Amino acid sequence: MRIELEKRAKISTLFSILSPFIAFLLMIIFGGIMFALLGKNPVTALYSFFVEPLSEVWSLHELAIKAAPLILIAVGLSVCFRSNNWNIGAEGQFIMGAIAGSILPVVFYDWQSPLVLPLMMLMGMLGGALFAAIPAFLKAHMNTNEILTSLMLVYVAQLFLDWLVRGPWRNPGGMNFPETRTFAADAILPEMIASGRTHWGFAFAIIAAILVWFMMRYTLKGFEISVLGQSERAGRFAGFSSRRMIWFSMLLSGALAGLAGISEVSGAIQQLRPVISPGYGFTAIIVAFLGRLNPLGIIAAGLVLALTYLGGEAAQLSLGVSDKVTRVFQGLLLFFVLSCDTLIHYRIRLVWYRFTASDLDGSR
Amino acid sequence: MPVEGATANSPLLTVSNLTKLFGSFAACNDINLQIDQGEIHALLGENGAGKSTLVKMLFGVLAPTAGEIVWQGRSVRIASPAAARKLGIGMVFQHFSLFEALTVAENIALSMDGNISLAKVAEEASRLSHAYGLPLDPKAHVADLSVGERQRIEIVRALLQNPRLIILDEPTSVLTPQEADRLFETLNKLKAEGRSVLYISHRLEEVQRICDRATVLRHGKVTGACDPKAETPASLARMMVGSDVAAVTAEGTSTKGDVQLEARHLSVSARTPFAVSLKNICLKVRAGEVLAIAGVAGNGQGELFDALSGEYPVADDAAVQIRQKPVGNRNINARRLMGAGFVPEERHGHAAVSAMPLSDNLLLARSRSDAKAFLGGGFLKIIRRDAVATATKRISEAMDVRKSGEDPPAGSLSGGNLQKFIVGRELDRQPAVLIVNQPTWGVDAGAASRIRQALVDLAKAGSAVLVISQDLDEIFEVATEIAVISEGRLSDPYPARELSREKIGLLMGGMYGKTEGTGAVHAH
Structure with a gap:
């Protein structure tokens, strides 16, 4: 018996909708097997991982807080990926956005004004965009592979943040802890709803998703992005510049990652620390693909991946398993999402036997 | 160098009711075709008529869904190109498969079974190329050769197997008229030796000029078998396209402007x-x-x-x-x-x-x-x-x-x-x-x-x-x-x-x- 992949005459609409759900189901099944192997009851383990975090209001707020940066970053990445620019360094852009946005509340902490917060947000976007401009420049003008450069710059950003909070930006009244001073009230992103901690970062994420969705669906810019992503030569024929597209997509995704960074710092952490992200920039890649690179799908996918973070924390407490379980689930999900996409283009056939057309004279 | 055992009257290859389905789509539908010893047989058809599919089945690249291939009176199942070559079927593809960095002799040696020294291959190749009017330097690098010369390598490569039937897929599409003329001379030599040629083309003039018989395909079916010399280009085109092809009229040219x-x-x-x-x-x-x-x-x-x-x-x-x-x-x-x-x-x-x-x-x-x-x-x-x-x-x-x-x-x-x-x-x-x-x-x-x-x-x-x-x-x-x-x-x-x-x-x-x-x- 062998398995054959038969190319479909046209893309299956059914499977392009079903594929993320199949992937999610497979992730649950294999996650259950993993819990069983760890000696836990898979049903209760999965329950405490995926259902319990949704059962209380405060944890729903946590979900929104964690989903906000994932959605913001993934929306930017979707534009990159659709235009065939592989920005893998959103984590670094997130950090640089957080640093740039924190200049006002950390260095000019005396300045109190309603202008502080909007300026912080703008500077955060600028910081992320400028950091993304490095791989953009290298790709557009030096023909460098953006996957490598953007990824390597993540470690630059992480170490730069580490140096800042241990060195020049360390809180003078902070008992030598590696932290900046906490932000003043003017520099804190307020809560959206009275019932809990969800800050305006979540609103930014939803607005960004809707705006990018509108751009991709209705405007010439969106058309340009898909054309250049599918065929650079056809894009050139249309008069679109792939070099300008590198700049556009990298700067946009950098700015959104930077906005996510400063929103997270200003809304959730309220100071800078050596580590400000549990890998949002990388997880957002999964979010982008699980959401089919569609900004509205990304909103849903962002909530799902945020759940894996909460579930990981919950499982740590109630089951006593390592929080690395979160990473395992995220890895499983990305793997299954990408492999289920095969179903969109191919039909799977099991072939039980095959004509072994013997050679002419029957020998061999 | 006549082919041994070439009995004049029995057909070399008979294809009956050959069908190839891709899913529910019939690329070849109930094809019948007969090629005699020593004839140049044209396979005519538009793009997508099923010519390539038919030829791939004859050369063992695709397995037929139904039907029979009879080679020299024996029903055969051709499982691979190697099997086809063993039978005596050679093929020259439209797109050449040559390594540009290697020499002519090296390219030819690569396609040969068994261990034959390069010098021997080179010798044999230059002998063949000489005999058939296909001048080739075995030591030349493929990268330096023109498309016509590259095609000659493919032809010599096919001839080295001493084939009874040579299949040529759109051979003149890449040639200048002079190069094409030379190819036609070679084909006539092959024919004179009793070898057969299956000549795939959609160029009606060529087919009329060199082919003895023609089989016309349309939408995977045989729509005609004829003597191309007895037909007009228009009647051949009609068989190919199904309706009269409108001739382009360029008469009554306008006055030229700026x-x-x-x-x-x-x-x-x-x-x-x-x-x-x-x-x-x-x-x-x-x-x-x-x-x-x-x-x-x-x-x-x-x-x-x-x-x-x-x-x-x-x-x-x-x-x-x-x-x-x-x-x-x-x-x-x-x-x-x-x-x-x-x-x-x-x-x-x-x-x-x-x-x-x-x-x-x-x-x-x-x-x-x-x-x-x-x-x-x-x-x-x-x-x-x-x-x-x-x-x-x-x-x-x-x-x-x-x-x-x-x-x-x-x-x-x-x-x-x-x-x-x-x-x-x-x-x-x-x-x-x-x-x-x-x-x-x-x-x-x-x-x-x-x-x-x-x-x-x-x-x-x-x-x-x-x-x-x-x-x-x-x-x-x-x-x-x-x-x-x-x-x-x-x-x-x-x-x-x-x-x-x-x-x-x-x-x-x-x-x-x-x-x-x-x-x-x-x-x-």
Whole structure:
């Protein structure tokens, strides 16, 4: 018996909708097997991982807080990926956005004004965009592979943040802890709803998703992005510049990652620390693909991946398993999402036997 | 070197009721075919008629779904190309499979079974190439050889197996007329030895000239078996296409107007190691004129198109002029706005994005030039889907584009229908200048005739048309003037009526200027 992949005459609409759900189901099944192997009851383990975090209001707020940066970053990445620019360094852009946005509340902490917060947000976007401009420049003008450069710059950003909070930006009244001073009230992103901690970062994420969705669906810019992503030569024929597209997509995704960074710092952490992200920039890649690179799908996918973070924390407490379980689930999900996409283009056939057309004279 | 055991009267190969299904689609449907000893048998058909599928089954690349292949009176199942070669079937593919970095002898040795020393292969190869009038230097590197010479390697490679039947897939599509003549001599030698040839082509003249019998395929079925010499090109075409192919009428040419497209000493250095550099190209196309640029593939046609279309603007602004304004450093959309339209050679991934629907592919070429009609919402540039859809429908109707739905992906259309759409989306604008690279490459006869007529009509209506083509039949059908490109140099233009095929062949081989005196090239 062998398995054959038969190319479909046209893309299956059914499977392009079903594929993320199949992937999610497979992730649950294999996650259950993993819990069983760890000696836990898979049903209760999965329950405490995926259902319990949704059962209380405060944890729903946590979900929104964690989903906000994932959605913001993934929306930017979707534009990159659709235009065939592989920005893998959103984590670094997130950090640089957080640093740039924190200049006002950390260095000019005396300045109190309603202008502080909007300026912080703008500077955060600028910081992320400028950091993304490095791989953009290298790709557009030096023909460098953006996957490598953007990824390597993540470690630059992480170490730069580490140096800042241990060195020049360390809180003078902070008992030598590696932290900046906490932000003043003017520099804190307020809560959206009275019932809990969800800050305006979540609103930014939803607005960004809707705006990018509108751009991709209705405007010439969106058309340009898909054309250049599918065929650079056809894009050139249309008069679109792939070099300008590198700049556009990298700067946009950098700015959104930077906005996510400063929103997270200003809304959730309220100071800078050596580590400000549990890998949002990388997880957002999964979010982008699980959401089919569609900004509205990304909103849903962002909530799902945020759940894996909460579930990981919950499982740590109630089951006593390592929080690395979160990473395992995220890895499983990305793997299954990408492999289920095969179903969109191919039909799977099991072939039980095959004509072994013997050679002419029957020998061999 | 006659073939041993060639009994004259029994058929060499009989194919009965051969069928190949891909899913529910029958690429070959109940095919019957008989090839006798020592005949050149033509397999005629449009693109997608099932010729390649049939041949792949004969050569063991595809397994038939049903039917029987009888070889020298024995029913056989051909499981692989190796098995086919063992039987005595040799094949020369349209696309060569040669390693450019290796020598001729090394390439031949690679395809041989068993351990034979290189020296022996070289000796045998040069003996064969000599015997069949296929001059080849076994020590030459393939990279240095012309397409015709590369084809000879493939033929010699097939001959080394001492085949009874040689299958040639569109062998002349890449050859100059002189090279083709030489190939025909070789084929006649093979025939004289009692070997058989299955000759796949859609060039009716050739088939009439060299083939003894012909089998015609259409939509996977045999639609005729005949003696091509007893038929007329029109009757053969009818069997191929199913209805009379409208002859392109170029009569009643309009009066020639001003120069609309001009290249002045256009030189472009090669962008990549495999590209051809353009050397001092001068051309003028007047309103009402169709200038055709003939030439064998890979002599700078693509590079010329890139420079004229503005996909790759050139440094010298005055080197390209559209409607007597310099546009050398302007991009393609600026040139479109001045009234030019462009049809590139490659349909998929250049002229069209295969996965996108036709309406998107319309927008692809016209988002800038028709911004007023297709875009709204000011700086947001919102696409007006209704307007684009209406135009798509208009173009599909005007060019008789057959498609499976209202707005299917470009990739789902057949080559001919997609090409009609791609040409149609430019004609729809009534461009003052139209530049087309290989207008009917790989397109069925019906669509080709329609496209050529459209080009002729556009010129008659007062536009300047530049056609870059490898197909001499096409060139003589549409052109009022003909120039030939060879190694990035362009010959002087000649009025189409005064130019013979032989002359074009000489020019294609880079002989330009030598007959006319060398100064002629820089006459402008």
